[in-house]
Amino acid sequence: MNFNRVAPWFERLEKMVFRDQMQICRTAFLSDLPAIKKAALIGEGNGTFLVQFLEHCNCEEVHYIDSSKTMLDLAQKRLQKSVIPGSTRIEFYSLDLSLDAMPDQNYDLIVTNFFLDVFSAAMLKNVITKITSACSRDAHWLYADFQITGNRFQRWRAFAWVKTMYLFFRFTAGIQTTSLADPSTLLDRNGFQVKWSTEFDNGLMRSELRQRK
Numbered sequence: 001m002n003f004n005r006v007a008p009w010f011e012r013l014e015k016m017v018f019r020d021q022m023q024i025c026r027t028a029f030l031s032d033l034p035a036i037k038k039a040a041l042i043g044e045g046n047g048t049f050l051v052q053f054l055e056h057c058n059c060e061e062v063h064y065i066d067s068s069k070t071m072l073d074l075a076q077k078r079l080q081k082s083v084i085p086g087s088t089r090i091e092f093y094s095l096d097l098s099l100d101a102m103p104d105q106n107y108d109l110i111v112t113n114f115f116l117d118v119f120s121a122a123m124l125k126n127v128i129t130k131i132t133s134a135c136s137r138d139a140h141w142l143y144a145d146f147q148i149t150g151n152r153f154q155r156w157r158a159f160a161w162v163k164t165m166y167l168f169f170r171f172t173a174g175i176q177t178t179s180l181a182d183p184s185t186l187l188d189r190n191g192f193q194v195k196w197s198t199e200f201d202n203g204l205m206r207s208e209l210r211q212r213k
């Protein structure tokens with residue numbers, strides 16, 4: 001799996017298909033975050049979330065993790081263009097979390113936006129276990145992703161969208177998974193309970209703020 005090829009087009013495609021809904025979903029609970037010391041933004045792509053995150057969150061360390069070098073370059077360029085004080089507190093890591101370890105421990109915030117959906121159910125368990133074992137005891141988790149839920153029409157619509165996206169990313173990024181695995185049970189089991197949750201685009205996307213108890 002490699003997002004290098006699709007990275008330069010990702011933002012344009014997102015806006016064409018979903019307008020501003022994905023960004024609204026990513027940023028829904030930014031104002032609800034407590035004081036954060038060390039955050040890991042994982043599979044965070046081209047940096048659309050990063051700039052808004054830094055405007056809201058004054059945390060001491062931000063570890064920005066992605067397996068695509070092109071995505072990391074785009075995020076770094078976007079950051080250079082913005083005028084956010086203290087952007088030196090960000091470290092960029094080129095890591096494949098299906099193979100590599102987390103770069104550090106004791107994160108008190110994890111962010112996964114439209115990232116966990118790239119994994120099959122079996123792989124998702126490994127990745128979530130790896131991430132949670134690098135978190136502090138009362139860490140927060142900001143989550144945004146697609147979902148298949150709701151009434152018959154909503155489920156059918158979401159199913160069609162998700163299938164289309166997996167097909168597209170199979171050819172452009174080599175994604176292997178073909179069905180969406182909901183990480184809720186795994187997050188619950190690892191102690192991350194939902195504090196706030198909301199849906200967007202007629203239930204196609206869900207944003208959650210979770211905290212470990």
Ligand SMILES: C[S@@+](CC[C@H](N)C(=O)[O-])C[C@H]1O[C@@H](n2cnc3c(N)ncnc32)[C@H](O)[C@@H]1O
Nearest residue numbers: 003043044045066067068071096097098113114
């Ligand atoms: C669907 S994109 C989402 C990007 C961004 N979070 C967003 O909201 O637009 C998935 C991102 O996860 C990254 N990714 C995929 N598999 C990964 C892995 N095993 N380890 C780290 N990053 C990965 C990709 O390079 C890509 O940037």
